[in-house]
Amino acid sequence: MPEAERVLGAAAASGAPPATAPPPPAPALPGSAVFSHSRLLRAFEAFVEPLATVLSLWALVLFFEGALAPRWVGLSIVSFALVYPGRPQLRASAARVVADTVLAWAWTCGLLLATGYAIDALASFSREVVLNWLWLAPASQLAAHWALRAAAPHLIRLQGPPLRAVVVGMNEQGGSLADRLSMAHYTGVELLGFFDDRTPDRIHGRGRHRMLGRIQEIAEYVKHHNVQLVYLSLPMASQPRIKLLLDALKDTTASVYFVPDMFVTDLVQGRTDSICGMPVISVCETPFRGPNAVVKRASDIVLAVAILLLVSPLMLAIAAAIKLTSPGPVMFRQRRYGLWGQEIIVYKFRSMTVAEDGAVVTQARRDDARVTPLGRLLRRTSMDELPQFLNVLQGRMSIVGPRPHAVAHNEFYRPLIKSYMIRHKVKPGITGWAQVNGCRGETDSLQKMEARIRCDLDYLRNWSLRLDLYIILRTIRLVFKDGAAY
Template sequence: MPELGGTHPGVAAAPPPAPALPGPAVFSHSRLLRAFEAFLEPLVTVLSLWWLVWLFEGAISTRWLVVSVIAFALAYPGRPQLRASAPRVIADTVLAWAWTAGLLLATAYAVGHLEDFARPVILHWLWLAPTSQLAAHWILRKSAPHLIRLQGPPLRAVVVGMNEQGGSLADRLSMAHYTGVELLGFFDDRTPDRQHGRGRHRMLGRIQEIADYVKRNNVQLVYLSLPMASQPRIKQLLDALKDTTASVYFVPDMFVTDLIQGRTDSICGLPVISVCETPFKGPNLVVKRASDIVLSVAILLLLSPLMLGIAAAIRFTSPGPVIFRQRRYGLWGQEIMVYKFRSMTVTEDGPVVTQARKEDSRVTPLGRILRRTSMDELPQFINVLQGRMSIVGPRPHAVAHNEFYRPLIKSYMLRHKVKPGITGWAQVNGYRGETDSLEKMEARIRCDLDYLRNWSLRLDLYIVWRTIRLVFKDGAAY
């Protein structure tokens, strides 16, 4: 894809804001800990069975493997127990295991295969499985703070509305040990006598000041605790926050707005509704990253002879570097370095970046072919392996172009809630190439936001297929 740009030949950049720290929103505790808890009891149950079978029989037969699969399925997902008291953990574990073991024994007896299983294995498994589960819960509880720290610094959060609901949320965040969230304080317009919990939590300012504060202080999470009667003010606040990369959640019972990946969840036991969130969390994140790695490795291996030939041709046909590096905005608004085969006589990456136009004299003869076929983008598959980009996502714009457009287009910065892509929904819908008007860029951003709302692996594969077809017949690239 060609360089993206502004409505003028040269676009001067405003001073870039401080990049936001990466990381999605978290709720009752770290998503990494949630994953550990989901697999903890099922995995320990199976491992304890395998150890006993190996001890008494010397090998794990097919019938024991079938029992293992059934036991894992019955125990998955494990219950979250980090915030529960020790007596509660013991009671829940014993009762859950009694149900699982009872169901397994009853099924084996009903089908007439109970005698096929070694009695010593069964008897020892009845006490070893729950004991191992309790030991695993204890180990996870002791190691949880270290696992939280491995994920990086805590995510910064603010609460808007120092009412009873917001105060309760702040109290729970302050008392919770496994959130991975640092509460910075509140924003509210009410007088001190009407602010719930003012003495316990810090007041940061008035509501109209929140967007600037979020950008200056790298805030990743914004929790809105405002009454339904404030709906016009909430809409105005949401519009202001769309110039940031913060994830926004609504704490009261219900709210209707233009949601991006809207879903319900809870934080420390309180229900919240995500207003604007990334689609790549939990299993979706694993699927997206795995597909990026598999496809990029396959493409780089397949096209490596072609890439070496292109590099040699660039070296011998025009002076300058083979690889053009340019700063772009990536996930959470962080600056990243994006690679391309050099296709022009200039390598602009300063406060002014001039977009390539039709019949641009700066494009080399070889570069014209590379740009029309998008082969100049091939080095970006290395960016994908580095984790800076995805194969499919909003196309990254030069920093200068980003700073030019973000105050002009509503919700522009929301495209940075996902990694930028080599190709995207906008590019396969006709918004590839030069953006010589504000309307074209607005249409491109609408496509990017539609992609965030409707992402699926099937959509990614469809975009890749459409891109391959476009390479051979699209005239918008030059």
């Protein structure tokens, strides 16, 4: 039997993690998604010019005609579609912004006039409105852009402290990326330094950036210094070394990116991106970025509110029954790991005579004497999980996602299972892909926990709103026939 399984077997028998000191917890990160600072500004940049174009048209129509006729609404929609998305110009010079805005608007006007002439629709539009719009629209775009440029630093600060980044490999492309990160504005990324195994005299761009250590030291540095972004700039010839480094980083919640030259590896939400104008390829990333984050959060709020309204009488009845049938609190609160490895408090209806939340947490087992008669029914039907919809509204959890484990269990399993901590790149869920695929209940062997983690990582790789709805429907069905909950 492998050593890990022998250790696990001994711990499972006693219901406690091993006596050896666990690795330090994953670094905490503010509740923003990776790159949320720059992505927030990108979203504003995408909409600011189209909105300025449409609002300037509406202002003129209301001034000259007093009401928005359907023809103007149609022109607004077409104009918005032509101008969207706005061009990223926060780093451009003033002269470049003016020139680009005027040229882009000239092209848009030419296309609109040509289309109107072709379909014989020019006579339908007021001459005063159109002529004034020709100069007011670009003026509004420029005013909106300068307003955004003035507000950009404040928007970044509102998102919290900057994301901390390191570069691994100070070669030509790594040095270029480090230079751009150091000089760029509005990224919300703080470069701490770089890691390299070479002597200082052989390092590209030596002296411009802080040397933090050798490559084999990076995983511990990331865990202990709250690093959220790791950029790998290593040649393909270093593939075995890179694989070892990636395995070490999988015990953290940092997002990992390759600065090409690169090789193909096991990607989690792998996609191309750019940072300060340089292309990078994500190796390990959350699926909830940009619009996906909005969709996920909106669906969580809508479903959680609807479910709580439906089950609130049932929850009140359960609370009264718990209070009447056994001594102790109605609600059970336990520390779990949430997004980015932050510690969160998870609510459940108390179903046992104990409320363990320390260094030793024994999982419930079949015919466990600690489970109350009412608790057995609650656990069998998953009604003990209903208070977690409050966690969803608080933003600590999602309806669908990897199930949160007790902190003691997390610290026990993370050194035994590769990629275990990657599951914390998303919010934990009330239900998940693992639970609807037979990985529910006690994990009394390493193989069972490994199967659960494989399902969690598959969920991260393949997330969609459709998949979430499918998991919810499967969960409802399993509640009435699953024998794994006890």
